[in-house]
Structures are given as structure tokens and as C-alpha cells.
Amino acid sequence: MIENFNVRKELFEDTPNETLHFELTFDDKEYQGLYKEGEVSWFQMHPDQEIDERKLKELEVEVRKRIQEWEEEQIK
Numbered sequence: 001m002i003e004n005f006n007v008r009k010e011l012f013e014d015t016p017n018e019t020l021h022f023e024l025t026f027d028d029k030e031y032q033g034l035y036k037e038g039e040v041s042w043f044q045m046h047p048d049q050e051i052d053e054r055k056l057k058e059l060e061v062e063v064r065k066r067i068q069e070w071e072e073e074q075i076k
Contacts, residue, residue, distance in 0.1 A: 001059065002026055005066045020067060026059060027051070035067050
């Protein structure tokens with residue numbers, strides 16, 4: 001599903017507003033977004049402008065999974 005996934009940086013690290021900035025490639029298109037408290041917010045171009053709602057939900061589940069793995073790796 002996701003071809004490339006990268007957490008670019010943590011914004012407002014160690015504050016209540018801490019947010020993760022990520023980028024990914026899906027169906028040969030690049031997308032970027034923010035992740036905070038389990039919620040995914042997309043930058044322009046939004047995937048929902050390009051793919052159907054079911055695929056978007058699957059994509060966001062995969063983003064949450066990848067970020068959780070990334071966070072676990074940071075603890076080690």
C-alpha cells in the first residue's frame with residue numbers, strides 16, 4: 001500500500017502541542033501530513049481528492065501503524 005514512509009520531524013517536541021510531520025508515497029504520488037493524538041491531517045494535495053473513502057481509511061490506518069512503530073523505535 002505505502003511505498004515510502006518517513007517521519008520528517010517532531011514539531012513542538014516535548015510540549016503539549018507535539019506533532020509529527022510525515023511524508024509518504026502512495027500509488028506513485030507523494031503526500032505529507034501531520035499526526036497528533038491518533039489523528040491524521042493532510043497537507044495539500046489531500047489523498048481524499050485522489051482516492052475513494054474506503055482506500056483513504058485504509059491508508060490512515062496504515063499511517064497510524066507506521067507512526068506507532070516509529071515511536072516504539074525511538075524509545076529503544
